[in-house]
Amino acid sequence: MNLPFQPVVLWSDALLFLLVAVLIGFLLHVRRHEHLRAPWARVGQSRVGMATAVVLAVYAAIGVLDSLHFRPALPAEPGQPVQYGNEVLSVLDLMAKPLRSQVEKTYSAPFALHLYAKENLTLADGRQVRDYPRLKYGGAHLSDERERAGDIARRAVVGVAWGLGLAAAVVLVAAGLLARRNRMPPGDALVRLARAPELAALRSALLTLTLLLVLAGSVVQLAGHYHILGTDKVGQDVFYLALKSIRTGLLIGTLTTLIMLPFALFLGVAAGYYGGWVDDVIQYLYTTLNSIPGVLLIAAAVLVAQVYIETHPELFDTAAARSDLRLVFLCAILGVTSWTGLARLLRGEALKLRELEYIQAARAFGVSHLRILSRHILPNVGHLVLITVVIDFSGLVLAEAVLSYVGVGVDPAMASWGNMINGARLELAREPIVWWQLAAAFLFMFVLVLSANLFADSVREAFDPRAERRT
């Protein structure tokens, strides 16, 4: 086999693919059942729900692209077996190659042409001066520094045009689909898309998509020629780091749930349904875990994992595998500390359901416990699970930043918003202040968490039978 690359599946990649498979299975299941489809249709009718879903989907797409890992082949002599590099790259790295490779010496501000620190420079006539040197890549294509503003504006306009063009194409495709579905002329479908009150949510989604495409268009035009969010202490492009951090944030928010869900589901429902000593044991278990301060339990467990990783270097062939295991471990331990809330909720619900007549009837007919649990109890706690999962997501993304600050988060070498904030914090005392790292982390995190919060709200409204559909 002489592939130009060697695929690498890290632990977190495998879990993420599993999660995607579960999601697809869940979606197919929902599609086939009318009563499951109804609440999702309500989410689909919500303008906020649809707009935020688009934002979340874009984040998810970047995260998945960044999870397709491989090791590129090293340039080899003809006739020799192919050797693969030690560096693990992802498809996202390939797509953003200029961002990854255009590394400056140290800090530079967004769109800057010069480094942020003075250096001794030798002028053409041999004199020595102390000044800010030109960047190696940022704006290197400009022959005259005064062209910068015009160049940026020109590129941005081209990018916006690209984005608008793509958005128009998407709108036309949507109208075409609508026309085929309702067997109407495409022109009428376009008018309906623009006017019909029942398509308001779809319009919000398309508008959000347009905004994102316009933004992406200008970013694509600019990012290759400037450091649009500046560079960090070792000269890496901050925009690239923020993009890479998306995967870390998403994984923490989702893998944690994937790991804790079986425990919470099984233990919570079992405690409520069986009662008696089963209930006592499970309650004891979660009270004990709950009583340990969360950050401390995580800190203790991560310290232990760190010692284990440091004393067993032979288990990991690449640095990526090492930091990846730490990430998976962090998700697992976050899961251990966070399953208790959901378990308690499920216990209460199962306790209530157990006494209902249809369960009593099932028991009187001699249906086995296992069958009652799987056919009658589990489907009826589904909405609780879903609401909790969606609400927990944003909290977990925020927790990552705090944990990384404490020093028990993801590996310091891994791109994450917490590490970005942590690195920037030390530079706040600098004069003038280095603000772009913080701003980048803030922006990327804020958009994700805000979308997740708003999406969670519309999911809760659609699923919670007690939700206020009144004012």
Next chain:
Amino acid sequence: MMPGMLAYIVRRVFYAIPILIGVNLITFALFFVVNTPDDMARIHLGAKHVTAEAIERWKVEHGYDKPLFFNPEAAGLAKLGDTLFVDKSLKLFVFDFGQADDGRDIGREITTRMWPSLAIALPTFLVGLLAYISFALTMVFFRATYLDFAGVVLCVVLMSISGLFYIIGGQYLLGKLWHLVPVSGFEPGLAGLKFLLLPVLVGVISGLGDSSRFYRTLFLEEIHKDYVRTARAKGLSERIVLFRHVLGNAMIPILTGAVVVIPRLFLGSLIVESFFGIPGLGSYTIDAIQAQDFAIVRAMVFLGSVLYILGLLLTDLSYTLVDPRVRLE
């Protein structure tokens, strides 16, 4: 005090013992079984050039040179007593925390450091509660108007910002740019008041979105109950309905929900204290985590659990105090 209450408290204290034993076993398993003291020594001494003698010496110096559960070399009962489990784990029950890696007594450190923690955490808690309830009540008063909507949007936006940004932003704006308060530091007594303002403010604001929104839902749930309708039907003004009737009843879940955190206020906040340089238990813990001082982390885990269980007990007691329908049995 009701006659049944004392018996109830005593029973709850006994109920706490198995939980604390569980906590102890978990931490012991984490710190001693998964990672042997040898691993710890190796980390502390640096991974390279570690000789077996150096490890032994480190273990003797820090009191880790004993077997985990069973000491065959000791005599009689000491076979079970002279072990790491008794030394490092069971002694926590009598609040004997032992020594940190730098040789200082952890118990003494805790009693001196809890006061600065409390100086920040208690005002944050009280001011916060007041602010969240007022904000939530204002939103409910103007419910279903644009003011209410704007309030909810503000809450969601505030919820979506990491607490770290509130601290960094507060330090930059109030401390560095406007020079209103010192950026960080601590001083005991009234003279130190200026150091407390910013951490308390930041603490209150970072909880504003979450809590106000939650309290708003509690108030809204209350407002649709029958007694509120009766009060309105009597012709009471909206203001009196809201402040006298709804507030009083909604305070029950709010207060009982808040009581559980009171004991833990002693532990302070890891992040706030480390950013503002406050010599409390939070910064003590974070320093210990970063220096990998397992003795301190273990002590804080145990202390945190004790305080949490105390919080649960206080919650149950507070139910009986604010709601006469609740009886402890």
